[in-house]
Structure formats: structure tokens, C-alpha cells
Amino acid sequence: MTLEQQTARCWAEVDLDLIRHNFRTAREQCPGVTVIPVIKADAYGLGAARVAPALWQAGADVLAVAEYTEALEAQSVCPAQVLVMGYTHPAFYADAVEKGILLTVIDEETARQISQAACEAGKTARVHVKIDTGLHRLGLNPDNAAEIVERISRLPGLKIAGLFTHLALRGRESDDGQMAAFLGVARALGEKQVDFGMLHALDSIGMLLYPEYRLDAVRAGAWIYGSANRHFPEPEKCPLAVRVRARIAQLRWVKAGQCLGYDDEHPLKRDSL
Numbered sequence: 616m617t618l619e620q621q622t623a624r625c626w627a628e629v630d631l632d633l634i635r636h637n638f639r640t641a642r643e644q645c646p647g648v649t650v651i652p653v654i655k656a657d658a659y660g661l662g663a664a665r666v667a668p669a670l671w672q673a674g675a676d677v678l679a680v681a682e683y684t685e686a687l688e689a690q691s692v693c694p695a696q697v698l699v700m701g702y703t704h705p706a707f708y709a710d711a712v713e714k715g716i717l718l719t720v721i722d723e724e725t726a727r728q729i730s731q732a733a734c735e736a737g738k739t740a741r742v743h744v745k746i747d748t749g750l751h752r753l754g755l756n757p758d759n760a761a762e763i764v765e766r767i768s769r770l771p772g773l774k775i776a777g778l779f780t781h782l783a784l785r786g787r788e789s790d791d792g793q794m795a796a797f798l799g800v801a802r803a804l805g806e807k808q809v810d811f812g813m814l815h816a817l818d819s820i821g822m823l824l825y826p827e828y829r830l831d832a833v834r835a836g837a838w839i840y841g842s843a844n845r846h847f848p849e850p851e852k853c854p855l856a857v858r859v860r861a862r863i864a865q866l867r868w869v870k871a872g873q874c875l876g877y878d879d880e881h882p883l884k885r886d887s888l
Contacts, residue, residue, distance in 0.1 A: 622860075622862075623862070624861065624862060625859065625860060625861035625862070626859075626860055627661070627857050627858070627859050627860075628857065628858045628859075628860060629661045629662060629665070629666075629856060629857050630856050630857070630858075631665060631666070631669040631856075633841065633854055633855075633856040634661075634666055634669055634670065634673075634839060634840065634856045635669055635670070635672065635673040636854075637838060637839050637840070637841060637852075637853045637854070637856060638650065638652055638670055638673045638674070638675060638835070638839055639673060639674075640852040640853055641819075641822070641833075641835045641838050641839065641853070642674075643852075644822065644823075644852075645822065645826075645829050645833055648829045648830070648831065648832060648833055649676070649677065649813065649815075649831060649832035649833075650675070650832070650833055650835050651675070651677045651678065651679050651698065651815070651832055651833065651834045651835065652670045652675050652678055652679070652835055652836070652839050653678075653679045653680075653700075653818075653834050653835065653836030653839070654666055654667055654670070654678050654679070654680055654685070654689060655679070655680045655681035655682075655685060655700070655836070656681065656685075657685075658840075659836065659840050659842075661840060661856070661857055663680075663685065663688055663689060663692075664688060664692050667688075667689045667692050667693045667695065668692050668693045670693075670695070670839070671693040671694065671695045675695055676695060676696060677695060677696045677697070677698060677717075677832075678693075678695045678696070678697050678698070679697075679698045679699075679700050679834050680697060680698070680699055680700065681699070681700055681701045682699060682701050682702070682703070683699055683703045683704070683707045683711065683716070685699075686698075686699050686711075686716045687714075687716075690714060690716065696715075696717060697716050697717060698717040698719070698743060698777075699711075699716060699717065699718050699719055700719055700743075700745075700834075701719065701753065702719075702721065702753060703718050703719070705728050708728055708729050708732040708740075709732045709735070709736065711729075711732075711740070712729070712732050712733045712736050712738050712740045713736060713738070715741070717741055717742060717743055717776060717777075718740070718742050718743075719742065719743050719744070719745050719753070720742045720743070720744045720745070720767065720775075721745055721753045721754050721755070722755065722763075723763050723766065723767060726742070726744075726767040726770055726773060727770065729742060729773060730770040730771060730772050730773045731772075732772075733771075733772030733773060734771050734772040738772065739772055739773070739774050740772060740773055740774070741774045741775075741776040742773060742774070742775060742776060742777075743775070743776055743777035743778065743779055743812070744760075744764055744767065744775055744777070744778050744779075744811070745779055745780065745781075746760050746778065746779070746780045746796075746797055746800055747780070748780045748782075748792075748793035748794075748796040748797045749782075749783050749789065749792065749793040749796070750780075750781045750782070750783045750793075752781070754780065757796040757797065757799065757800050760800045761800050761803035761804050761807065761809075764778070764800070764804055764809060764811065765804065765807050765809050768809045768810070768811075774812075775809075775810065775811050775812055776812040776813070777811070777812040777813045777814070777815060777832075778800070778801060778804070778811040778812065778813075778814055778815075779814070779815045779816060779834075780793065780796075780797045780816050781816070781818065782794070782816060782817065782818070782821050784818075784820055784821065784824075790821070790824075790825065793816075794816060794825075794828050797814075797816055801814055813830075813831035813832050814830040814831045814832070815830055815831060815832035815833060815834060816828055816830060817829060817830075817833045817834065818833070818834050818835070818836060818837070819833075819834075819835045819836055819837040819838035819839075819843040820837065820843060821833070822835060822838065823838075823843065823847055838853050839853075839856075840855070840856050840857065841853050841854050841855035841856045841857075842855065866888060867888070868886060868887070868888055869883055869886070869887055869888075870883070870886050871883050871884060871885050871886050871887075
């Protein structure tokens with residue numbers, strides 16, 4: 616199919632330069648903090664096969680995805696480390712260990728199965744452990760997370776490379792409560808001298824709202840693609856990286872009193888083109 620055929624009705628124009636620009640401005644916003652671009656859902660529909668290499672070229676060492684097949688696609692197009700933030704079926708554990716993909720541990724049984732896969736392969740699997748502090752999606756309960764993470768840290772063939780949570784962003788009081796629970800787990804692990812790697816809790820909006828909670832890393836999705844700028848006083852720092860275009864098929868004059876399309880609830884007040 617020719618380009619003219621592909622764009623016969625409508626198309627999206629993705630600006631990789633702007634995506635790289637937005638990644639760099641995210642890093643400028645967070646000095647000393649690792650920015651992990653999120654490329655889940657085919658880079659939010661913009662094409663992960665093109666976006667991932669562009670972010671790698673801009674300096675992104677770690678990329679985040681939602682599920683395992685997305686990690687495979689990202690790894691196939693660039694050498695960045697890839698973190699699967701969501702659930703991964705045990706059928707993929709051996710392959711993930713072999714490929715060095717970072718999996719998320721959501722419970723102790725997950726950790727034990729990944730440990731077994733790593734031992735069988737004679738390798739060390741690096742994982743991130745998720746703490747559910749209030750979003751109620753995936754992760755360990757913070758009430759007993761420190762004890763579980765301590766046991767996980769002793770499993771053979773397993774290395775905890777990160778500890779993370781996700782704010783529900785329901786309001787300042789709720790978010791502060793989540794962070795208090797999360798940091799409480801980290802503090803308890805520190806007292807037990809458990810190495811948990813990097814701490815990360817914030818997405819793009821949290822990154823803007825709570826600079827004091829940026830910790831070791833932030834996970835930037837909306838910012839990278841330019842859809843977070845409505846929350847930021849300087850929107851030019853993260854411009855929208857995609858434009859949707861459509862061809863005009865016909866221009867019509869419609870008289871006052873007529874309606875466009877279905878129903879007749881909004882008649883035109885004047886003759887219009």
C-alpha cells in the first residue's frame with residue numbers, strides 16, 4: 616500500500632524529536648533522579664517499535680511496559696533494560712530470565728517461581744517488588760511487606776533491583792498516606808539491612824505534584840507524549856508529540872435553521888460553511 620493510500624482518509628503524525636525532547640525535559644525536572652519512560656500499550660498507541668529506540672538514543676537506560684509481550688518487542692528494537700510493571704504468567708519466567716527482562720514480583724509465590732526458573736538456568740533474575748499502598752491493583756500489603764521482602768531477598772538466583780508502588784492520586788491526604796506506607800516498608804527493610812535497589816512511586820502527574828516523593832526514579836508516560844502539559848505551568852516543556860490529520864472530502868454551505876448529522880437539537884443560527 617502506498618503512502619497516499621495509507622493516508623487517504625486520516626493518519627497520525629508522531630514526532631520522535633518531540634518525544635526525545637520531552638524525555639530530556641523530564642530529566643531536567645528531576646535532577647539526580649532516573650526517568651523511566653513508560654511505553655506500554657504500544658507506546659500509548661504511537662508505536663513502541665519506533666518510540667523505544669528514540670528514547671534509548673535520548674539516554675533512557677530503562678523502559679517500562681505493562682505486560683511481557685511488550686517487553687519482548689521493546690527488547691527486540693533497542694538494548695535498554697525493560698521492566699514489566701504488571702502480572703507475568705509463569706509460562707514466561709524461564710524466557711524472561713534468559714533474556715534479562717525485569718519482572719515485577721507481586722507476592723511471595725511469584726518470587727519463588729522466578730527463583731526456581733533462575734536456578735534452573737544457572738542465572739540471576741533481577742526483579743522489582745510492588746507494594747500495594749492504596750491503588751488496590753497489584754502488590755504486597757504494606758502491613759507485612761517488609762517480612763515478605765526480607766524472605767524474598769534470601770531466595771537463590773534472585774536479586775531485588777527495585778521497590779515500587781503507584782499512587783491513586785485521589786488527593787493530597789490520600790497520596791501522603793500511601794507514601795507514608797511505602798516509605799515505612801523501605802525504612803523497615805533498611806533496618807533489616809535488606810538491599811531493595813531503587814525506590815520509585817510517581818507517574819508523570821505525581822512527578823509534577825510531589826517533587827519531594829521523586830525518590831530514586833519516576834515513571835514518565837503522559838509527560839513523554841505531551842499529554843501531561845495541562846498540569847504544568849510551562850506546557851512548552853512537554854508539547855504534544857502526535858498530530859491527527861484528516862483529509863477534507865467536501866465543503867458544504869448549510870443554511871440557518873438546518874442541522875448537521877443525526878437529530879435536530881442544535882440547528883445552525885446562521886448560514887455556515
